[in-house]
Amino acid sequence: MIDTGKTIFVAQTKNNQEMMRRSLLLASVLYMMSLGVQAQTNDKWAGGGLDVNIIGGKVVKHTAKFRADVPDHSGGFELNYVRQTDGRKDWQQRRRYPLVGFGFAYTNYGMDSIYGKCLSIYPNLQIPVIRAGNFEWTFKAGFGLGYATKRFERFGSWDTLNTAIGSHFNNYSYFATDFRYHVNNNLDIQAGFNFSHMSNAAFRQPNLGINMYGAHIGARYYPVTSRPERISTALTPLKNRWLGQIRLGISGTELSVADGPLYPVYLVSAYASKRYLSKNKAFAGIDYSYHEHIYAFQRNNEINVGNEKANSWKGSIFFGNEFLYGRVGIMLQVGIYYKQAVLAGDPYYEKLGGNFYIIQSETGILKELFASVLLKTHQTQAELVELGIGASF
16 A cells, blocks of 8 residues: 555655755855856956045245235145056057046136136046055046136126136146055055146137146045056067158137137147157157138228238148057147248147047058147147047058
8 A cells, every 4th residue: 555645755855855855956056157257257347445634835926917815825626536457458558558547627716806716527547656665656647527616707707807718618728647555455545746728719709728736645445446457468569660640630719808709719630650669659750730710901001902811821840749558548749830820829749649540550541530629829828729630541
């Protein structure tokens, strides 16, 4: 006779054991998956951190035209998301693993009734200068957009003392050097010096710009680690090739009166470049620019009647260097005029900005195609912002 109760008990026991084995297997799989997800998450966020800096400084009168009083001191703070490169791109290894970042800064110039405040955002790059153990000395440069809460205005707020800024939206440039100590893989402390410049490059008048120098102190926190595993490979040096390059640009500027018409400026640059050390390009060439506002000034004042166009262009020779970071190039240029327009100024100028490379090729006729944004200045006074497109052959 079959014992039905015993049979049922044995069957249930086997089912429970099978369910337990399946549960243990499923738990093991989920555990291994969680470890994989955690490892991927840690790998994804490794090298990412947040900078917080408290800034103190002072606005400097960089020209005799700067008539308004400046405050005794200015201040603000900076938040900057940074990412430690790990060598996945060749340029990261060639550049000794720099940090890339995207920053936000708040600046209170200290005299709100005249200068207001500045809110700025800017991509930035931090370059190591010296590394020794847990100490390092770095240099940082950032270029972006700044919003000025106060601007020159003849009607409405009647803010006519602020001849430094003629528009709300402006170019914002930030330079800093840091002395940093690595407390551990998650925390750095730092102190250093900085300089910021805000202006619209004469796109709107008046436009003396606001320059502020100062010091800062802060900390940097990495949720995972500040030292992700680095990739180091034996890179083949790039050829020190010569290129012929041309750049076409356009800009706009007011003449001298606030709220006046906006005049175009046309620019052409032709130059030769030579790559070296697989990460830089030295270049030299000629600049040409034609200024519609100078032509209008002559017509309005009956100067050089019949020859206005011949006295509305500038020509120069220039040289410079471009620092290559993958598809981005940071360019520094100095030029000397051989031909001035009727509204002559300094005999030399500077250009600072960047190129973004749409095409980069080691072979073929067209080696490079790039878009550029350049700030042209005469010492500390900005003249224009050039938007351009160029090619290299």
